[in-house]
Amino acid sequence: MKNFALVGAAGYVAPRHMKAIKETGNDLLVALDKNDSVGVLDRYFPDTLFFTEEKLFIKYIEQLKRDENKKIDYFSVCSPNHLHDYHVSMALRAGANVICEKPLTLNPSNIDILEAVEKESAGTIYTILQLRLHPSIIKLKKRINQENKRQKYNVDLTYITARGNWYQNSWKGSQTKSGGIAINIGIHFFDMLLWLFGELKDSYLHVKEKNKMAGYLELERARVRWFLSIDKKTLPDVILKKGMPVYRSMIVDKQEISFTNGFTDLHTESYGKVLAKKGFKMQEARPSIELASLIRNSVKVNLGEKHFFLA
Incomplete structure (x- = not known):
């Protein structure tokens, strides 16, 4: 079982990621969104710790790193498009792998920046191309x-x-x-x-x-x-x-x-590919x-x- 964090829990596509985490046999430990309309968590992970403030979310992620059984293995990024590359970088700097919803970034030049951050970290960036x-x-x-x-x-x-x-x-x-x-x-x-x-x-x-x-x-x-x-x-x-x-x-x-x-049912398969190290990079x-x-x-x-x- 892998431990997940999710950014953008109140978004339209987030439930597909929650479902994929659940159906691949993993756990969602913590989630973040500035909006608090996240009752969908009860359907999949009622015990997930939820934050609306990013600083508190990051602080908690840092605390989890000290526990080998609770450290975050993967971040799922479901935030608005213009925040994707920022949240992907945040996940890498937290020592995790990343599964990012489309698009990975709005501007091609930012891919070069993400590539540099990925090389400096222990994590890998994957994206959903279902x-x-x-x-x-x-x-x-x-x-x-x-x-x-x-x-x-x-x-x-x-x-x-x-x-x-x-x-x-x-x-x-x-x-x-x-x-x-x-x-x-x-x-x-x-x-x-x-x-x-x-x-x-x-x-x-x-x-x-x-x-x-x-x-x-x-x-x-x-x-x-x-x-x-x-x-x-x-x-x-x-x-x-x-x-x-x-x-x-x-x-x-x-x-x-x-x-x-x-068309909307392929996130679980996408997650299965990522967890098998065969996801789209x-x-x-x-x-x-x-x-x-x-x-x-x-x-x-x-x-x-x-x-x-x-x-």
Whole structure:
């Protein structure tokens, strides 16, 4: 059994990490969040010691280091995006390994800083790239490798996840805190595309609004037209009629690749990989962070093939 600390316990994604810690047979000793709406702890770890003040949290972590049976082995970082690299550094300096929710950092240059801190510490940084573990995506990866096509694949990627008015008034609506929807919503999909189809050759941006973005990627083995949105009005009619708030679709050479089911259920598997020393490390996250950063800082241009939602 490994001992965990969790930063960002009141956040949206924190329960998935708590569940993963529980289901992999480990213990959550201590948690931190400036907000105290953390009743979800009772579902998984009612005995977890909870702090709202970082200084007291760190002091307690230091105390635990003196007890071999209670020292923290892993930090789970679920805080707002702009705090991830800070909390990852904090965990490393506390002598622990780190499992960080996406994105590891908002700016590619900060990866170099984290790399230096990691080398100076005894811990290792891991990040959550759960779409690489999705059965449908693994199957597609095997197909691509086996086919070894000379021609590029044609890909249409669509991800719409409806969010209410609260979104823009929270840290997620802030470009400086969340990185905008290119990072907060799109980072997993950009990682998946790069993992499947190889390195970036070119990128064009067609739509850049606070609620939606769209563009074109020229990858080593694919031409990708992508569309991201948190606007309910962009959901297809068939999805709206079903009352569903989310639509995920990837069409590869006119064949639909379904990964809607199971998308939110892969944290436990991600934790299992980390605990077996097979998790995704920092450098594996770099290409998608570089791409998402490029996209969010791009100016709209009328170049490249457009997603069919823009026709």
